[in-house]
Amino acid sequence: MRNYAKSIALYERTRRTLAGGVSSNVRYASAPVPLFFERGEGARLYDIDGNVHIDYVLGNGPAILGHAPKPVIDAVAASLAQGQVYAAQHPRETELAERLCRLLPGIEVVRFATSGTEAVLMAFRLARAFTGRTKILKFEGHYHGWTDQAYISARPSLNEAGPADSPVPVAGSPGMPPSVLEDTVVAGWNDLDLLKQAFERHEGEIAAVIMEPVMVNGGPTEPAPGYLDGVRALCRDNGALFICDEVITGFRVGLRGAQGRYGVTADLTIYAKAVAAGFPLAVVGGWRDVMDTLLDKGVMHGGTYNGNVQSMAAALAALDVLEANDGAVYRDLEARGTRLMQGLAAIAEKHKMPVKVQGLPAIFQVYFTEGAPPRNYRESVACDRDKALAFHTALQEEGIRTNQNAKFFLSVAHDEAIIDETLAAADRAMAAIA
Ligand SMILES: Cc1ncc(COP(=O)(O)O)c(C=O)c1O
Numbered sequence: 001m002r003n004y005a006k007s008i009a010l011y012e013r014t015r016r017t018l019a020g021g022v023s024s025n026v027r028y029a030s031a032p033v034p035l036f037f038e039r040g041e042g043a044r045l046y047d048i049d050g051n052v053h054i055d056y057v058l059g060n061g062p063a064i065l066g067h068a069p070k071p072v073i074d075a076v077a078a079s080l081a082q083g084q085v086y087a088a089q090h091p092r093e094t095e096l097a098e099r100l101c102r103l104l105p106g107i108e109v110v111r112f113a114t115s116g117t118e119a120v121l122m123a124f125r126l127a128r129a130f131t132g133r134t135k136i137l138k139f140e141g142h143y144h145g146w147t148d149q150a151y152i153s154a155r156p157s158l159n160e161a162g163p164a165d166s167p168v169p170v171a172g173s174p175g176m177p178p179s180v181l182e183d184t185v186v187a188g189w190n191d192l193d194l195l196k197q198a199f200e201r202h203e204g205e206i207a208a209v210i211m212e213p214v215m216v217n218g219g220p221t222e223p224a225p226g227y228l229d230g231v232r233a234l235c236r237d238n239g240a241l242f243i244c245d246e247v248i249t250g251f252r253v254g255l256r257g258a259q260g261r262y263g264v265t266a267d268l269t270i271y272a273k274a275v276a277a278g279f280p281l282a283v284v285g286g287w288r289d290v291m292d293t294l295l296d297k298g299v300m301h302g303g304t305y306n307g308n309v310q311s312m313a314a315a316l317a318a319l320d321v322l323e324a325n326d327g328a329v330y331r332d333l334e335a336r337g338t339r340l341m342q343g344l345a346a347i348a349e350k351h352k353m354p355v356k357v358q359g360l361p362a363i364f365q366v367y368f369t370e371g372a373p374p375r376n377y378r379e380s381v382a383c384d385r386d387k388a389l390a391f392h393t394a395l396q397e398e399g400i401r402t403n404q405n406a407k408f409f410l411s412v413a414h415d416e417a418i419i420d421e422t423l424a425a426a427d428r429a430m431a432a433i434a
Contacts, residue, residue, distance in 0.1 A: 337361020
């Protein structure tokens with residue numbers, strides 16, 4: 001058994017002064033306790049007990065270039081002595097805005113924010129101001145941050161969630177005012193008929209439809225062929241904006257995110273996480289007429305750390321790497337991720353474990369199920385989570401770090417040797433739980 005004595009002791013100490021011993025509730029989900037790390041380098045993390053982990057959590061997505069990527073670290077280090085926040089503009093903001101608008105589909109104008117959560121709120125406000133409507137339609141199992149307005153039906157218990165064809169909005173946390181549920185319509189994802197019906201039930205009321213274009217938080221699942229185009233058209237027909245939350249998929253599933261991959265263009269898009277390769281940055285971008293409500297209608301958006309010097313420097317340096325040869329790193333990432341996905345499926349078959357490895361090469365999950373691959377949140381949570389947890393635990397024992405659902409984020413730093421090492425460890429882990 002790996003030894004976590006120092007993490008356990010430090011967690012006990014930390015809990016006395018840091019609520020729950022963590023800075024984000026997501027981090028509770030770690031055994032035997034939330035682990036403490038002292039260093040990350042490339043694909044590896046080093047914990048305070050001296051255990052080495054090949055990391056497939058990657059900070060839940062940002063570390064697309066691995067931990068402490070040299071080009072980004074060098075650029076940020078060079079910027080440090082210039083200051084951090086000016087409460088004013090600086091040239092790196094202009095450069096980054098121009099590069100993003102040049103690169104990304106449907107992005108004519110951007111605004112910078114610090115976290116995905118607040119960027120989502122800004123998109124909601126823009127959509128409401130632009131359309132003069134109030135309701136936001138979101139999909140069951142999709143996560144858009146932890147706020148009152150967004151943390152609704154992100155991972156609802158099916159006892160509370162109502163029928164699949166017209167789910168009941170479920171508040172995700174105590175302390176959320178019930179009134180937020182009135183402004184939220186929840187639909188099942190990946191089914192155009194369900195969305196059509198929701199538009200009919202709320203005719204003329206929906207300001208925007210927001211989604212993770214590839215469901216990741218509810219379990220990695222690609223949109224069905226034609227689904228995103230259909231959503232695009234339904235939004236247009238019903239006078240609602242289409243908001244793509246590419247906080248995870250942006251700069252991960254391809255240089256131009258899910259929209260580039262599937263050839264669809266939203267009205268507003270939110271990027272965060274991988275865009276600055278580990279530094280805090282979120283971007284809201286979209287068509288000029290929508291974004292211009294900031295000026296025309298005086299829509300308020302603020303934030304002390306927005307556009308801070310280091311995040312701008314990090315994003316520019318990350319883009320240099322990600323954009324080189326029109327996204328050559330993504331072709332490698334795709335090939336390695338595909339090999340890992342196929343290797344994991346073959347290992348499961350060898351050990352006679354019923355498994356579907358699903359998602360995209362840069363973000364996928366090992367689902368334990370005898371059934372068909374899940375297409376939405378309800379099918380995803382119907383898979384055997386205890387088996388997934390057992391696999392995650394066995395992987396951790398072998399030095400492979402995934403989240404507790406056996407979800408894998410890949411980075412550019414996961415080279416062929418790391419994939420080989422991972423597959424050998426996964427073979428032993430699968431044998432242990434079979
Ligand atoms: C799809 C999606 N949207 C929004 C958020 C919120 O972003 P942040 O954690 O930066 O506030 C997340 C975070 O995991 C996310 O996965």
